[in-house]
Amino acid sequence: MRCYGMIIDIDKCTGCYNCFLACRDEHYGNDFPPIALAQPFQGHFWMQMNERERGIYPKVKVSFIPKPCMHCDDPPCAQASLSGAVYKRPDGIVIIDPEKSRGQKEILSSCPHRVIFWNEEKNIPQKCTLCAHLLDQGWGEPRCVEVCPTGALLFGDLNDPKSQISRIWNSKQVEVLHPEFELKPRVKYMGLPKRFIAGTVIFKDKDECAKEVKVTLTGRGKKQTLRTNNFGDFEFEGLEEGKEFTVKIEHSGYTPQSIKVQTKQDVYLGEILLKRSSKR
Amino acid sequence: MNKDQEGEKIVRTTVWSPGAGCHGGCGVKLHVKNGRLVKVEGDENHPWNQGRLCPRVLALTQYVYHPDRLLYPMKRAGERGEGKWTRISWDEAFDTIEKKLKEIRDQFGAESVLFCQGTGRDIGGPISFLAYAYGSPNWVQLGLAGQSCYTPRLAAMFATQGDYAVLDAGQFYEKRYDAPEWTPPKCIIVWANNPVPTCPDAFHGHWVVECMKRGAKVITVDTRTTWMASRSEIHLQIRPGTDGALALAMAHVIINEKLYDKEFVENWTFGFDELKERVQEYTPERVSAITWAPKEKIINAARLYAKSKPASIHWGLPVDQCPEGTTVAQAIAHLWCLTGNLDIPGGEVIARPAFGVTTYPFSSHELTALYGEEFVKKLTGKRIGAKVYPMVANFRGWAQPDMAVDQILTGDPYPIKAAWIQTTNILGGQAADTRKHYEALKKLDFNVVVDTFHNPTSMAVADIVLPAATFPEKESFRSWWAPLSVVVPAIKVGECKSDWEINLELARRFNPGAIRYKSVKELINDRLKPAGVTFDELAAEGSWMMPPEGHSSKPYRRYEKGLLRADGKPGFNTPTGKVEFWSKKYEEWDLDPLPYYDEPPESEVRTPELLKEYPLVMATGRRSSVYFHSEHRMIPWMREIDPDPIVEINTKTAADLGIGDGEWVYVENRRGRIKRKAKVTPTIHPKVVMVPHGWWYPETDGREPNLFGIWDINCNQLIPTGTQSRSGFGGGAYKTTLCRVRKLEKER
Numbered sequence A: 001m002r003c004y005g006m007i008i009d010i011d012k013c014t015g016c017y018n019c020f021l022a023c024r025d026e027h028y029g030n031d032f033p034p035i036a037l038a039q040p041f042q043g044h045f046w047m048q049m050n051e052r053e054r055g056i057y058p059k060v061k062v063s064f065i066p067k068p069c070m071h072c073d074d075p076p077c078a079q080a081s082l083s084g085a086v087y088k089r090p091d092g093i094v095i096i097d098p099e100k101s102r103g104q105k106e107i108l109s110s111c112p113h114r115v116i117f118w119n120e121e122k123n124i125p126q127k128c129t130l131c132a133h134l135l136d137q138g139w140g141e142p143r144c145v146e147v148c149p150t151g152a153l154l155f156g157d158l159n160d161p162k163s164q165i166s167r168i169w170n171s172k173q174v175e176v177l178h179p180e181f182e183l184k185p186r187v188k189y190m191g192l193p194k195r196f197i198a199g200t201v202i203f204k205d206k207d208e209c210a211k212e213v214k215v216t217l218t219g220r221g222k223k224q225t226l227r228t229n230n231f232g233d234f235e236f237e238g239l240e241e242g243k244e245f246t247v248k249i250e251h252s253g254y255t256p257q258s259i260k261v262q263t264k265q266d267v268y269l270g271e272i273l274l275k276r277s278s279k280r
Numbered sequence B: 001m002n003k004d005q006e007g008e009k010i011v012r013t014t015v016w017s018p019g020a021g022c023h024g025g026c027g028v029k030l031h032v033k034n035g036r037l038v039k040v041e042g043d044e045n046h047p048w049n050q051g052r053l054c055p056r057v058l059a060l061t062q063y064v065y066h067p068d069r070l071l072y073p074m075k076r077a078g079e080r081g082e083g084k085w086t087r088i089s090w091d092e093a094f095d096t097i098e099k100k101l102k103e104i105r106d107q108f109g110a111e112s113v114l115f116c117q118g119t120g121r122d123i124g125g126p127i128s129f130l131a132y133a134y135g136s137p138n139w140v141q142l143g144l145a146g147q148s149c150y151t152p153r154l155a156a157m158f159a160t161q162g163d164y165a166v167l168d169a170g171q172f173y174e175k176r177y178d179a180p181e182w183t184p185p186k187c188i189i190v191w192a193n194n195p196v197p198t199c200p201d202a203f204h205g206h207w208v209v210e211c212m213k214r215g216a217k218v219i220t221v222d223t224r225t226t227w228m229a230s231r232s233e234i235h236l237q238i239r240p241g242t243d244g245a246l247a248l249a250m251a252h253v254i255i256n257e258k259l260y261d262k263e264f265v266e267n268w269t270f271g272f273d274e275l276k277e278r279v280q281e282y283t284p285e286r287v288s289a290i291t292w293a294p295k296e297k298i299i300n301a302a303r304l305y306a307k308s309k310p311a312s313i314h315w316g317l318p319v320d321q322c323p324e325g326t327t328v329a330q331a332i333a334h335l336w337c338l339t340g341n342l343d344i345p346g347g348e349v350i351a352r353p354a355f356g357v358t359t360y361p362f363s364s365h366e367l368t369a370l371y372g373e374e375f376v377k378k379l380t381g382k383r384i385g386a387k388v389y390p391m392v393a394n395f396r397g398w399a400q401p402d403m404a405v406d407q408i409l410t411g412d413p414y415p416i417k418a419a420w421i422q423t424t425n426i427l428g429g430q431a432a433d434t435r436k437h438y439e440a441l442k443k444l445d446f447n448v449v450v451d452t453f454h455n456p457t458s459m460a461v462a463d464i465v466l467p468a469a470t471f472p473e474k475e476s477f478r479s480w481w482a483p484l485s486v487v488v489p490a491i492k493v494g495e496c497k498s499d500w501e502i503n504l505e506l507a508r509r510f511n512p513g514a515i516r517y518k519s520v521k522e523l524i525n526d527r528l529k530p531a532g533v534t535f536d537e538l539a540a541e542g543s544w545m546m547p548p549e550g551h552s553s554k555p556y557r558r559y560e561k562g563l564l565r566a567d568g569k570p571g572f573n574t575p576t577g578k579v580e581f582w583s584k585k586y587e588e589w590d591l592d593p594l595p596y597y598d599e600p601p602e603s604e605v606r607t608p609e610l611l612k613e614y615p616l617v618m619a620t621g622r623r624s625s626v627y628f629h630s631e632h633r634m635i636p637w638m639r640e641i642d643p644d645p646i647v648e649i650n651t652k653t654a655a656d657l658g659i660g661d662g663e664w665v666y667v668e669n670r671r672g673r674i675k676r677k678a679k680v681t682p683t684i685h686p687k688v689v690m691v692p693h694g695w696w697y698p699e700t701d702g703r704e705p706n707l708f709g710i711w712d713i714n715c716n717q718l719i720p721t722g723t724q725s726r727s728g729f730g731g732g733a734y735k736t737t738l739c740r741v742r743k744l745e746k747e748r
């Protein structure tokens, strides 16, 4: 038995929208009973695209986060549905039965990922099927994966130990979009944007970028140290959201500086002026 | 090739313009069922894109079968702008056009008709062919101020290197990234371009991504933080229009720190000492003040680029739109020559049309063979701008657009009476000073528009409208640069004809003696002769073919092998046989032979008073992956992704102005104002706003005075004409005018 999974690599996604469109192209105007009925002409985003812009000028990062149904192993949508209208197939795909789900609009709000859409005309909830109709015909991947020009979407059989996806499925770099929901999704991610703390250090006396200056970050029981680059820039990436950190900047001959930071948002501290220490 | 499966056949072809809109090149598989296009997939066997595609082609069926598509020829029934049309036959259309244009030719001379095209797509061939057959020297990208799109860069490369060069992503090899001859660049400067959604100038954006996957470090020069910029080692977020200063400062670092390729400079270049002297005034300190980029970043970018070998530069159209675009392009091109990256694997590869096939006779040599020497001389003599600008007279045969529109209005030195407008929505698209072009075109006696949809231009000024075929409907061919490919017809829609078909028919009527082709295919086969292949053979081969090893259109190091010059000697195709840092051609064309920097016509440096009133730099033209210039606004799935004409404004700037995300604002300057929806974002420089171009509302009334809403939203109304470079090419101020933004209360 196959067991499907997908890993979306955010570092590779350029936000081209091909995946969204291929999904539309596949499902608009085409019924695939009993898996799904046709998507409406507009308004449904079975593969959503979210643009994330982080930071402030001049320290800004851009990422795109494609988001299909996560095909959770503990799907609340299935629990919320009546008469088994939403069910999980043995291969892991979560399907909304287009017949049984008729009229069950409540299913939409049961999904914390917000990936179910209401089809007004047909009176049914709809979402990504991982193109189960194609997989059942022997396709190796859904349409979105097929058209992704950068290889940002990795799809495969988790039961096949040799598949590329199963080799990395449980590795540290692979993460879940919303771990707090605890839904064991079959769609995971790599390179999801977190929070960064960055800044630019300047030697005040020389009015010059401060290279090779030691910067230490403490917080969440951890300590990280790095050195500023040629532009006096430093950056700590992949930090937890909404936490307290302390940035300490030290260089011999200069007065050390300590700055307390909150990662509610990404933080660019701007130019930090290091002053000559008085004793010298 | 064509496999039948439930009455469905698959046609492999190459994309070139109508439908996709772009500069083309991708291989696709067209799924055709019962004569109808049902699906498009990327062709994994085509070396250009290796199966990759873009949203516009994925939604191609919506373009091809759009209910608003022009399906048959029409003539105007009411006044211009009333939107009343009568269907006519092709015969009537051709007869009317022939009669009208022959009358004008007899009375005013062939030069009184302008042959107008948009950006360089599958049109240069058909339209120049028609213009020359008619006898007019005035083939023009009317509206494109300073002809500021690729022509300046091409001219600079031609003048200093004798050839054109592009980032080498293995595109001349079938096996691409696996070709043993190729190595990936270690460093890429993405200079003023957002390659992924763009696919500019015969370049597929994803090639850069593929090089990144293979280790290329990226330096981005861009006033916006694009996806690519935020993945770069160094991002130089410069003031629009100052690219020339940046290039000269980088040359300063590379020369003064002796990071240049001594062997290459010594043996293969001319004028190094003069260049060295010239760059001394462009210190990183001074240029930092000009460009807003930190000095250290300029120095480090120059070092990273020069110390990585091979390294490559991928540049975009903002280079052309800098003041003195031709000299800015020269300065940037000098960087890859200083570092010896020209025509080496993973560097800047010399790009020649595959097999030497050109889609149209555009060299004076070929034209002379066709029409005789006297005709060609006369043509050049009458071309608009040729007397003022030697480059206009001697490079490529374009008339100068800013002068062309003025000449329509003044009739000086000779009257302009008609316009043939093909593949260009002048008023909704490229025209700077839209109103001036509107008035000029209205003044003409006779206008023909050939397009796929009605648009503001056809509505406002057309007397006859002809329906053009999209790429799945047409026979064509392409050699920009490699592979050599053909566009294979798979379907038929309405009575649409391809630009080639239309123009061949009229060319025959205008000049029966010179035009001997009986069909488009015959014409194509004739042009394909240097490759020893026919249209049908190429179509049967999956639509493409790469030039063989040893051919002058195949890399690398052709300057060592004597493959570039007509005399067969090693060296470059320039007067000195070397890369000319000090350009003899520029000197001959009355231009400074060395690169220099010039300020934009409106700027914090040149017009500080104006800055007080208009404190923001207005850059236009950022690309969207769902649109191509002014196209595709009527394609539902594209519009849904990018629904509104926006203005990108920095988070802090917007806060200072009290503007919230999604609010409607005025963008205004001395020339007028437009409405836009604010997109508040940290990605744009705080002193710059980005206003996407090409906006009109196809869903609104196309008749006068609305004209699909252009007077409300078209940003080119705020751009002046007449800012062209001293060469005549470059300098359209599309990215450098000053403006202000203010909140629009209540309305809309």
Ligand code: SF4
Binding pocket: A068, A069, A070, A071, A072, A075, A076, A077, A078, A094, A110, A111, A112, A113, A114, A115, A116, A127, A183
């Ligand atoms: S993501 Fe939402 S719709 Fe998909 S399985 Fe999980 S809960 Fe259900």
Ligand code: SF4
Binding pocket: A012, A013, A014, A015, A016, A017, A018, A019, A020, A049, A064, A066, A144, A147, A148, A149, A150, A151, A152, A153
């Ligand atoms: S197709 Fe791939 S690169 Fe394009 S948006 Fe989707 S995931 Fe990103």
